[in-house]
Amino acid sequence: MLFNSIPFLAFALLFFGFWSYAAKSNVSKWAWITAMSFLFYGWWDWRFIFLLAGTGSIDYWCGKLIVRRPSSAKFWLMVSVLTNLASLGLFKYGYWLATELDKLTSLAGITTQLASSLPEFTLILPVGISFYTFNSLSYTIDLYRRKAQPARNWLHFMSFISFFPHLVAGPIIRAKEVLGQLEKTNPVSRVKVLNGLQIIAWGLFQKAVLADNLAVFVNNTYGHMPEDMLTWWMCMLAFSFQIYFDFAGYSTMARGLAKLCGIHFRLNFNKPYRAATFGEFWKRWHISLSSFFRDYVYIPLGGNRLGKFRTLYNRWITMLLSGLWHGANLTFLCWGAVHALLLSFDKPLFFLRNRLQLPAVLLRIPVFIMVLLAWVFFRSESLAQAFEVLGFLFGKRMSVSPSELLQSNAAVWLAVSLLIENGWVERKSRIFRHKPVLSVIRIALLLTASVFLRGPEQDFIYFQF
Amino acid sequence: MDKRNKQARSALLLLAPLTALLLLAVKLLLPALPSSTIEKDIFWSGKTTQKPVFDIVYTGDSRVYRGIDPRTIEGVTGLKGFNYGFSSAGLTPRLLDRAADLLADKGARILVLGVSVNSFLPSSLSNEHLYTWLNKDRKDRFMKQNIYPLLKGFDAYAVSDFYKFYKGEEYREKFSPATGFVGSDKKPADSSSAILPYLEQFQEETAEQDAVDEFIQKLPELRSKGIRVVLVRIPVTQEMKTIEDVASLGLYEQIRDRVRNLGFECPELNWSDLQSYDGSHLDSESAVIYSRRLGHYLLGNR
Numbered sequence: 161m162l163f164n165s166i167p168f169l170a171f172a173l174l175f176f177g178f179w180s181y182a183a184k185s186n187v188s189k190w191a192w193i194t195a196m197s198f199l200f201y202g203w204w205d206w207r208f209i210f211l212l213a214g215t216g217s218i219d220y221w222c223g224k225l226i227v228r229r230p231s232s233a234k235f236w237l238m239v240s241v242l243t244n245l246a247s248l249g250l251f252k253y254g255y256w257l258a259t260e261l262d263k264l265t266s267l268a269g270i271t272t273q274l275a276s277s278l279p280e281f282t283l284i285l286p287v288g289i290s291f292y293t294f295n296s297l298s299y300t301i302d303l304y305r306r307k308a309q310p311a312r313n314w315l316h317f318m319s320f321i322s323f324f325p326h327l328v329a330g331p332i333i334r335a336k337e338v339l340g341q342l343e344k345t346n347p348v349s350r351v352k353v354l355n356g357l358q359i360i361a362w363g364l365f366q367k368a369v370l371a372d373n374l375a376v377f378v379n380n381t382y383g384h385m386p387e388d389m390l391t392w393w394m395c396m397l398a399f400s401f402q403i404y405f406d407f408a409g410y411s412t413m414a415r416g417l418a419k420l421c422g423i424h425f426r427l428n429f430n431k432p433y434r435a436a437t438f439g440e441f442w443k444r445w446h447i448s449l450s451s452f453f454r455d456y457v458y459i460p461l462g463g464n465r466l467g468k469f470r471t472l473y474n475r476w477i478t479m480l481l482s483g484l485w486h487g488a489n490l491t492f493l494c495w496g497a498v499h500a501l502l503l504s505f506d507k508p509l510f511f512l513r514n515r516l517q518l519p520a521v522l523l524r525i526p527v528f529i530m531v532l533l534a535w536v537f538f539r540s541e542s543l544a545q546a547f548e549v550l551g552f553l554f555g556k557r558m559s560v561s562p563s564e565l566l567q568s569n570a571a572v573w574l575a576v577s578l579l580i581e582n583g584w585v586e587r588k589s590r591i592f593r594h595k596p597v598l599s600v601i602r603i604a605l606l607l608t609a610s611v612f613l614r615g616p617e618q619d620f621i622y623f624q625f
Numbered sequence: 626m627d628k629r630n631k632q633a634r635s636a637l638l639l640l641a642p643l644t645a646l647l648l649l650a651v652k653l654l655l656p657a658l659p660s661s662t663i664e665k666d667i668f669w670s671g672k673t674t675q676k677p678v679f680d681i682v683y684t685g686d687s688r689v690y691r692g693i694d695p696r697t698i699e700g701v702t703g704l705k706g707f708n709y710g711f712s713s714a715g716l717t718p719r720l721l722d723r724a725a726d727l728l729a730d731k732g733a734r735i736l737v738l739g740v741s742v743n744s745f746l747p748s749s750l751s752n753e754h755l756y757t758w759l760n761k762d763r764k765d766r767f768m769k770q771n772i773y774p775l776l777k778g779f780d781a782y783a784v785s786d787f788y789k790f791y792k793g794e795e796y797r798e799k800f801s802p803a804t805g806f807v808g809s810d811k812k813p814a815d816s817s818s819a820i821l822p823y824l825e826q827f828q829e830e831t832a833e834q835d836a837v838d839e840f841i842q843k844l845p846e847l848r849s850k851g852i853r854v855v856l857v858r859i860p861v862t863q864e865m866k867t868i869e870d871v872a873s874l875g876l877y878e879q880i881r882d883r884v885r886n887l888g889f890e891c892p893e894l895n896w897s898d899l900q901s902y903d904g905s906h907l908d909s910e911s912a913v914i915y916s917r918r919l920g921h922y923l924l925g926n927r
Contacts, residue, residue, distance in 0.1 A: 350630045354633045568785075601643070603640060605647070
């Protein structure tokens with residue numbers, strides 16, 4: 161169920177209605193979180209509850225053995241890593257790999273039917289598998305590195321893995337940050353509840369109003385594939401903000417829901433389009449994923465400590481894997497590759513910013529434009545479509561007048577998006593944060609806007625990952 | 626409890642009533658939308674879950690569901706009817722079977738088929754609109770049929786809606802879930818606005834002769850089940866009629882002649898005084914007039 165849906169509202173009322181009773185002891189709290197999170201997850205497809213519970217249980221036991229049997233800790237870590245990657249690989253990449261292999265072998269004149277021989281259940285992508293797999297991996301890896309404490313028991317661990325706010329679309333949370341918080345039994349203060357509701361209302365506005373309204377223009381343009389250059393620039397501008405507010409909106413709601421339970425999640429987006437370098441962009445965009453890849457891929461590979469060539473190699477591997485994480489399609493791999501290439505241009509950008517003291521805004525614009533162009537690969541269904549869109553963007557064909565585009569719904573929401581990203585809305589609404597009554601007015605206004613200005617309901621983009 | 630927590634508690638108590646008040650106030654202040662998305666979803670969800678209780682079922686494409694009002698015909702004939710039309714519907718045997726299944730076992734058992742050239746284009750034969758709604762899962766159906774009725778009046782507004790209010794433009798749709806009819810009107814009406822899209826479609830697609838043959842072969846099977854089958858051409862503007870006849874090389878006449886030879890009814894009712902808001906669909910007033918004429922025909926030719 162989507163966070164911005166009526167079934168979720170009923171679910172949330174049920175969950176929080178009994179929360180104060182459940183949270184009186186750790187066991188009842190963990191049991192309540194686990195049971196309700198399974199209900200939340202099973203709403204999509206009840207069969208995959210077993211996958212979640214199964215892989216989670218394997219990781220729990222591997223974690224126990226990593227701690228109890230240091231001599232074989234590496235072995236149990238490998239069991240955990242391989243189980244998680246096998247599960248992810250089978251459901252997410254199995255069909256795609258099999259199809260690509262069939263294509264390759266057919267080029268060599270050999271007919272294989274790997275794709276059609278895969279079991280039917282592997283064709284369904286379990287919602288959130290990319291997210292909870294990484295959550296689980298962070299647990300066993302951090303235990304092995306002795307950077308985390310083991311979970312108290314199976315319920316404690318399952319409540320961390322299955323905690324519904326982050327379960328299906330992140331943020332990717334670290335066991336060392338959340339397990340401890342799940343052990344606290346202090347009641348959540350009213351101030352935190354108010355803050356949590358403010359955060360949820362803001363996330364809902366980002367998703368239901370901004371992202372879903374921008375999606376209409378983007379989907380329409382991709383559906384009709386017009387050749388007009390201005391339309392495509394507007395489309396990619398709209399998509400840049402659609403994907404941002406869609407994902408940021410979800411993450412924000414997740415943070416707010418967690419806050420209502422007394423759990424703090426870190427910020428997952430920090431005004432990424434204000435980045436003045438590409439490295440800065442990755443410190444502001446999907447922070448939980450980029451920090452996961454930094455900590456568990458880039459740094460273990462050597463990071464930037466082993467010379468220029470190795471740094472370049474490590475960066476490319478990390479970004480390609482990051483791209484591939486998003487989906488089984490060459491377009492995502494290309495998107496990762498584009499960002500790997502863009503990161504190579506950070507040194508000149510640093511120079512321009514730090515040595516020549518160029519105003520940040522002059523750097524933000526080219527960085528944003530390059531990120532926007534990279535989104536073409538992300539949004540397109542195939543490489544052929546991506547290159548076709550790039551062709552339209554630079555095709556100089558103009559059949560639609562700028563005034564016609566500026567009168568569209570998308571133009572209005574783009575203007576609002578730019579004001580928000582620029583910080584103007586935040587500066588003007590600061591007054592609402594100082595007094596609780598004003599906070600409540602802000603929440604009521606955001607909820608009302610989310611009801612009457614919502615766009616046609618769209619799935620969260622990151623659900624497909 | 627410290628001061629901030631006390632203030633927060635008081636503020637939280639205000640949240641639900643304040644939000645409810647704000648929602649109600651905005652709902653009352655905003656102008657009513659000419660077409661409600663919530664009512665539209667309730668309408669289409671309900672259309673695919675009807676029981677077999679009707680004397681007459683009408684089926685075909687959007688010209689049917691905007692052009693035939695079962696309530697008006699009931700007023701004339703006393704026969705309870707349901708409009709089983711869908712957007713860009715193709716007259717496939719499966720659609721005809723689904724429509725026929727809505728007829729009560731003991732009743733007048735009349736099936737009225739709105740025939741147009743579009744009904745046999747490849748894009749129509751997939752019946753995408755019908756199957757989109759048929760394939761909705763139970764959760765979705767439950768939501769649309771039980772929860773959505775509680776949300777009427779809380780439709781979303783697009784920015785362009787306010788612009789249209791200001792300019793006096795509107796596309797009004799009145800959904801009747803009980804009859805399956807959609808009374809449609811557009812301001813300002815433009816009886817040639819549908820011409821170009823249809824011309825473009827006819828350039829890209831041609832009617833499938835196999836589909837036409839399959840359709841005609843289905844009719845005797847329906848008749849053998851005790852169903853009276855009546856075929857009509859829903860009124861369009863003369864300009865649209867000419868384009869369709871030329872582009873299809875007289876397909877409608879071909880169908881009409883073949884079905885008449887098989888003994889099926891294919892009346893030609895008077896259209897000349899009816900109005901279309903886009904060249905393809907009747908406005909609501911004309912739909913009622915046309916429905917009355919159809920009703921009199923059905924009554925007079927029992």
